[in-house]
Amino acid sequence: MRALLTKKTEAGLSTALTGLDPARQRSGADALSRRRGRLRTRAGHGPAGVDGALHRGITLAGIDSVRAPRELRLAAWARLATDLELPKLAAATQEIELADVPGTVAHLLRGEVRGRLVVRIS
Structure with a gap:
């Protein structure tokens, strides 16, 4: 059974889409494509990645650094400046x-890369 709910959210946002997507259909993609969208899915047996996390009912939270209000972005950057341990x-x-x-993309796709990659363009 699949259900979609559209509801009003906090001031400044129009709507958020919440989906229940046990069959991994289009509703899941729709829910996750919206700002503050949420997706709930049933347990499953997948690899330990994003897809596997979704199948185990784990909430994935991301940062909307493009459309988030400026004040929120400034607060996030200020927090990173004090909390992030640069040696780590x-x-x-x-x-x-x-x-x-x-060549590195192949390693990424096999899950062999850990941490952060910086591509030197010069």
Whole structure:
């Protein structure tokens, strides 16, 4: 059974879409494509990735750094400036050359890359 609910949200936002998508249909994509969209799905047996997380009923939360109000973005950046431990970020960062991107993508798709990749364009 699949149900979609559209409801008013807090001031400044028009609507949020919430979906129940046990069959992994289009409603799930619709719910997740909207700002503050939410998706609930049933338990399943998937790999330990985004798809697998959704199938185990885990909530995925992201940051809307493009459409979020300026004040919220400034607060988030201020918090990162005080809470983020730069040595740990540096240890989890790998720089690669632009020419290395095609080969690195294969490793990404196999889940072999951990941390953050920075592509050097020069």
